[in-house]
Amino acid sequence: MTNEGGETELIPGLGDVPRAPVKAGKGTATAAKKAGKGKKGARRPAEHLPVARVAVDMSLPHLDRPFDYQVPAELDEKAVPGCRVRVRFAGQLVDGLVLERVAESEHEGRLSFLERVTSSEPVLSSEVAALAREVADRYAGTFADVLRLAVPPRHARVEAEPAPEAPDGEIAVDGPGPWEEYPAGPSFLKALAEGRAPRAVWTALPGPAWTRAIARAVAVALKGGRGALVVMADGGDVARVDEALGEELGTGRHVALTAEVGPAERYRRWLAIRRGTARAVVGTRAAMFAPVEDLGLVVLWDDGDDVHAEPHAPYPHPREVLALRAHRAGAGALIGGFTRTTEATVLVETGWAHALAADRLRVRATMPRVRPVGDDVELSRDGAARTARLTHMAFQTARQALEHGPVLVQVPRRGYLPGLACGRCRGPARCGACQGPLSLTSAHAAPYCRWCGRIAGDWACPECGFRQVRAVVVGARRTAEELGRAFPGVLVRTSGRDAVLDRIGEERALVVSTPGAEPVAEGGGYAAALLLDGWVLLGRADLRAGEETLRRWMNAAALVRPSAPVVVSADGALPPAQALVRWDPVTYAERELAERREVGFPPAVRMASLTGTPAAIRELLSHARLPGGAEVLGPVPVAVGAKGPAQEGEGAEKERALVRVPRPAGAALAKALQEAQGVRSARKAPETVRVQIDPLELI
Known part of the structure; x- marks a missing residue:
């Protein structure tokens, strides 16, 4: 030029x-x-x-x-x-x-x-363009990366199709509906109807009524002449809310955006939103950038689910993006779930949002009866229960509940035996080629490596030479096999990554599911639930282990009928178990936030994760004009064993540094890292540094 x-x-x-x-x-x-x-x-x-x-x-x-x-x-x-x-x-x-x-x-x-x-x-509205710029600055990313998330790929044939006509007629809203169960629910809907911007952190009652509550809030926003945007964690929840919206709004007023519909159909529905034919949308995390016209309400369900975390740069979270959209558009915001995250608690403490929950009498009337039980003492009381890895209490609860309907069994891990150890010295069984963990796919299969896929039929313990293995962690398929032997004549069904069940009938059955894949039981819910292997969830080396465990437990227990039994395999003195017994996630979240504030961990502070080679991290930090009060933690080597084998240029040579600043300095931290990345890019730095603002995982 x-x-x-x-x-x-x-x-x-x-x-x-x-x-x-x-x-x-x-x-x-x-x-x-x-x-x-x-x-x-x-x-x-x-x-x-x-x-x-x-x-x-x-x-x-x-x-x-x-x-x-x-x-x-x-x-x-x-x-x-x-x-x-x-x-x-x-x-x-x-x-x-x-x-x-x-x-x-x-x-x-x-x-x-x-x-x-x-x-x-x-395809790009001025509102979404301004939002993309703000999101890029918020997460120390680039405008182009955000636009790739916001604007889907083009399909010329779909663009050439005539646009459908918008439906006519008024939307009928018959009272507050499910929101009558919450003292502040009717006032929230009234503010929406008047065109104001109410913002609430919603702790939903257990049961299936939450989908109808979201649909009623969307209907009120649309009746007031504004649009609505609903973001869910997975396709199953999208389908349930889509069905509720269809019953509440009728046909043609909303669309559902999921990957399952295919690129062409997804683009067709996205264009319906962009052209104003559809005024409401429900979808997974990619829908957070949907170009809804005259936005009046944003809804995020189960914001603690790690599926919400965007895996592509600059790694924005729907909670932050929707909060920015609500602020920019003057729209209402509803962040809901059966539990409450510490991030949502910060929104309440700062006054950005108000708490929206039912009173304790209503909670007690709808919650299940939760009983935490230990493992060692109970297992010795019943031989059949010991075979099925169930405590005596869990075994008796399942047997009695099967007379009244299906029973849900939640298992933390998928597969058959995902973790193995030496049968003599209990040392972890690892692959001789890449040191990956060994696992079994069935009772008659040979151990194989979960990283490189090699068969380890001649495995021997490097410590003691013993050739037999034992299970460390039992997966959903092995649990289903054991339950089938413990409850002869009872139908056992599994739901997990390979095949996720959407619904289960009222028949007598045991449903073994991994967290997040639990099907909805017809006829009012499950007759009982068994939450197994709580130590697997609570024992993870993760800052959010307790919070995530409580979320998974409560999401499963919320599918149970009111006052039905729920047995959880965990020490009842642990705070997550106590919160489940009392059905009080708010107090637990407030306590968790207070403890993180004492030690200086998110969300009490803002933090950035820098991952790359040691030299690249040092260079980035040398260029970054960090705000006052910034504290650099590390760098420390990245654990190779967490995700898989080391690739070329990865593994032990990678390190991670954490930069911690007070919450008010979060924007300055993002700007400093963004500018430092620009300097390295202009100088053609050969090695990249992955920058994540407020990452979910710090270890």
């Missing part, structure tokens, strides 16, 4: 690319016309608003800004704000999105023309 003096203008690391707008002077459309005058076949700029500001699909941190291009006259009508374009960038044709059209550019040199308009469909 050349400037007005005829010299080539270079950006470090990319060569000939257009610069970002600067304030040194103004290049007008008149100058652009003169530059092309008299040249045969020269492209002429558009007469009206000839400059387009384009967000180029380029994730380099030092180029995280829009670039100005001239709009040729032949593309004047097609190059609308929000459309997809192709532009010349660093000598290559790359994709981009038009952010706006302006009359003149602040860049002094000559501007390149747009090469072509890929689609004149305005």
